[in-house]
Amino acid sequence: MxxxxxxxxxxxxxxxxxxxxxxxxxxxxxxxxxCIILLYVVIAVIMIYxxxxxxxxxQCRLGPNRVGPWGTIQxxxxxxxxxxxxxxxxxKSDKFLYNLAPFIVILASVMAFSxxxxxxxxSVLDFNVGVFFLMASSSIGVVGILLAGWGSNNKYSxxxxxxxxxxxxxxxxxxxxxxxxxIVLTDTMQFSEIVMRQQDGWFIxxxxxxxxxxxxxxxxxxxxxxxxxxxxLPEAESELTAGYHTEYSGMHFGxxxxxxxxxxFIIAGVATTIFLGGWMPLxxxxxxxxxxxxxxxxxxxxxxxKAFFVVWLLMWMKWTFPRLRIDQxxxxxxxxxxxxxxVNLLVMVIVVVFKLHF
Numbered sequence: 001m002x003x004x005x006x007x008x009x010x011x012x013x014x015x016x017x018x019x020x021x022x023x024x025x026x027x028x029x030x031x032x033x034x035c036i037i038l039l040y041v042v043i044a045v046i047m048i049y050x051x052x053x054x055x056x057x058x059q060c061r062l063g064p065n066r067v068g069p070w071g072t073i074q075x076x077x078x079x080x081x082x083x084x085x086x087x088x089x090x091x092k093s094d095k096f097l098y099n100l101a102p103f104i105v106i107l108a109s110v111m112a113f114s115x116x117x118x119x120x121x122x123s124v125l126d127f128n129v130g131v132f133f134l135m136a137s138s139s140i141g142v143v144g145i146l147l148a149g150w151g152s153n154n155k156y157s158x159x160x161x162x163x164x165x166x167x168x169x170x171x172x173x174x175x176x177x178x179x180x181x182x183i184v185l186t187d188t189m190q191f192s193e194i195v196m197r198q199q200d201g202w203f204i205x206x207x208x209x210x211x212x213x214x215x216x217x218x219x220x221x222x223x224x225x226x227x228x229x230x231x232x233l234p235e236a237e238s239e240l241t242a243g244y245h246t247e248y249s250g251m252h253f254g255x256x257x258x259x260x261x262x263x264x265f266i267i268a269g270v271a272t273t274i275f276l277g278g279w280m281p282l283x284x285x286x287x288x289x290x291x292x293x294x295x296x297x298x299x300x301x302x303x304x305x306k307a308f309f310v311v312w313l314l315m316w317m318k319w320t321f322p323r324l325r326i327d328q329x330x331x332x333x334x335x336x337x338x339x340x341x342x343v344n345l346l347v348m349v350i351v352v353v354f355k356l357h358f
Contacts, residue, residue, distance in 0.1 A: 005121030008121060043262055044258045045076075049072065055319055082251060091153075101148035111138075113266055119298065122279075126192050128188070145168070152246065156241050157243065157247055173333070181211070181345050182214060199283075203274065208356065213344045214348075217337055220332075220337065221337060225263075282294050
């Protein structure tokens with residue numbers, strides 16, 4: 001499988017041959033930042049289009065189909081509209097916190113997005129505590145949500161922010177325990193190493209029952225952590241208008257909107273990396289011809305294909321189940337998912353110690 005590290009090493013050698021090391025490193029950082037932002041925007045556009053089409057399919061509708069072929073230009077029009085809309089100031093709000101909140105949310109999302117290994121040699125941040133760094137980065141987003149609710153000086157926004165904070169902090173525990181289950185199996189927190197350990201089989205297949213349970217728990221907890229249905233109580237339209245971003249308009253609202261969709265992709269990308277082999281192709285023992293054909297498909301196509309499949313599963317979950325009450329959401333986490341995750345982690349430890357895995 002092609003290693004994109006060859007290209008990045010060539011770019012580094014080319015720049016350092018003509019520029020001082022400090023300036024070359026600065027240009028590389030700028031180039032990587034531009035690439036991440038562009039990919040972030042592209043993923044956001046794809047996710048919004050996919051959400052509209054998947055939602056329409058589940059509700060027996062067509063979705064956007066007027067502007068451009070299959071409604072693809074509709075997204076561009078909506079983006080231009082969002083960029084040009086007036087940002088309305090709220091009286092008696094905390095101006096500093098009100099304006100700071102959406103940038104904290106988008107910053108946390110971009111930092112977590114930068115940790116995803118899109119292919120071999122295509123990792124921006126790949127170090128020995130990668131999983132820990134991603135969980136820490138994504139956790140910052142709840143601070144922005146709480147600031148948005150408090151700074152808006154609106155009781156509906158504050159209620160939505162408190163609901164979201166309680167929900168996100170709670171479900172981070174079961175999501176982290178699910179990832180810790182696979183960390184116990186691999187003995188590393190580096191994303192590239194976790195993917196390389198799946199050369200001979202994805203963990204969803206060779207990690208025994210604890211890996212399957214951890215995968216299911218992670219999908220449920222990840223969906224709740226990004227406030228997606230049926231866990232979208234912080235944005236309950238019938239009760240709170242739009243929840244913590246009720247008072248936001250223009251690009252400020254756009255930042256919340258984009259971050260929510262990309263956060264969904266981040267959840268899917270982490271699930272792909274940890275449980276579904278990341279950029280590793282599908283191999284079947286004994287079928288060498290089939291395995292050779294699978295190896296011809298580039299790694300980043302494998303990664304995005306698996307990630308969007310997981311996104312489709314999460315959207316299926318949203319448009320199938322009704323919205324839960326706040327007590328049901330917290331009961332599901334503290335009474336069921338946390339105990340299941342703890343027992344599952346213990347079972348995985350036993351599997352590893354006695355070498356019961358494949």
